[in-house]
Amino acid sequence: MSSxxxxxxxxxxxxxxxxxxxxSLTIRLCEGRFSPQHDVTIGVEFGSRIVPVGPPHSKPPAAPKSDGGLPEPPRANTTPQKHMKLSLWDTAGQETYKSVTRSYFRGASGALLVFDITRKAxxxxxxxxxxxxRAIADPDxxxxxxxxxxxQxxxxxxxxxxxEVTEQEAEEWARRNGVxxxxxxxxKSGENVEEAFMRVAERIFENINAGKYDLNDRRSGVKGPGPGAVGKQVPLLGDSGRGAAAGGCC
Known part of the structure; x- marks a missing residue:
């Protein structure tokens, strides 16, 4: 029985x-492509991708210097690499579907709050x-x-x-609102797309290690494989599941 x-x-x-x-962000992350024409999302669409989290993938802290001013020799890292499957819920942004969209916030452990920097509204x-x-999702x-x-x-x-939106005003908004x-x-180009998703994944992994989630409770937004779980090997950088809900997911 494989793991x-x-x-x-x-x-x-x-x-x-x-x-x-x-x-487009979800398609870029899950499928590595850009589609210039995309139908308006109605309700929710799904995607998934498996990513490495924590050490040795994460950059380790700088080694302290010895008395002679030289860095300490690197220590062998025996920590097994952990992997997280991101179950992505791409929600509708139209006001018509907002009541439906809100229902998908329950049980989410992470969120990407997206705006168009060329449209101030x-x-x-x-x-x-x-x-x-924040009114619906978990406080953490x-x-x-x-x-x-x-x-653009x-x-x-x-x-x-x-x-139409400067980087400075967006950063200030994020600080003020605890984002x-x-x-x-x-x-379109793929610039910083992986960074955005990976930043959320790494913080969720930190929260897992801090014991903030009940991994046996689906409502926590995070779960482990569980005893006896069997999974099919999926390429690390190409686990795309767009268009169908991931069975047994959060």
Whole structure:
């Protein structure tokens, strides 16, 4: 009986106004591609990917220096690599589906709060999205603010930047509202997409080690494989499950 290719499953939701690129970010992470044309999400769509978390994947702290000013020799790392399956719930951003969308916040351990840096109105609405999320989700949910469409904010030959939200004001909003971090991404080029998801995954892993989740309770948003669980080997960087819910997930 083989072991699952993951140690934990974590439920992440992508929330924000319609047209911000939530679906494109999910497709980029799960399938490694960009689709310029995408139907409006109705309700929720699903994706998944297995990622490494914790050491030795995580960068270890700098080695202390010896008395002679030279760094200590590296120590052998015997820690087995842990893997987390991110179960991604790509939610609808239209007001029409908001009551349905809110129901998917329950049981989420992480959230990407997405806005379009070329549309100021989408940034103005992130406060409402965060308020809805925190009213329903677990108090310990890990939230990251994502400013998408960075490719359109960078001026190119013969074309001015379309940026309407500065990096500084988004970072300030994240600090004021207790959000983990602000990251600017481009689903089109792939820039910083993995960083955004991995930052959430690493913080969830830290919370697991701190004992913040009951891994036997589906409502916690995180679970372990459980005794006797069997999993099919899935490539580390290509575990795409978009379009179908992950069975037995959070």
């Amino acid at each position: 699952p290719p993951w140690d934990y499953i974590a439920k992440l939701v992508c929330i924000g106004d319609s047209g911000c690129g939530k679906s 989408t940034f103005a609405h992130v406060t409402d999205w965060l308020s809805d999320l 949910i890990v939230v990251i603010l994502v400013g998408n469409k960075l490719d 904010a960078q001026p190119s030959e013969g074309q001015e930047s379309k940026r 983990l971090q602000y990251v600017e991404t481009s689903a």
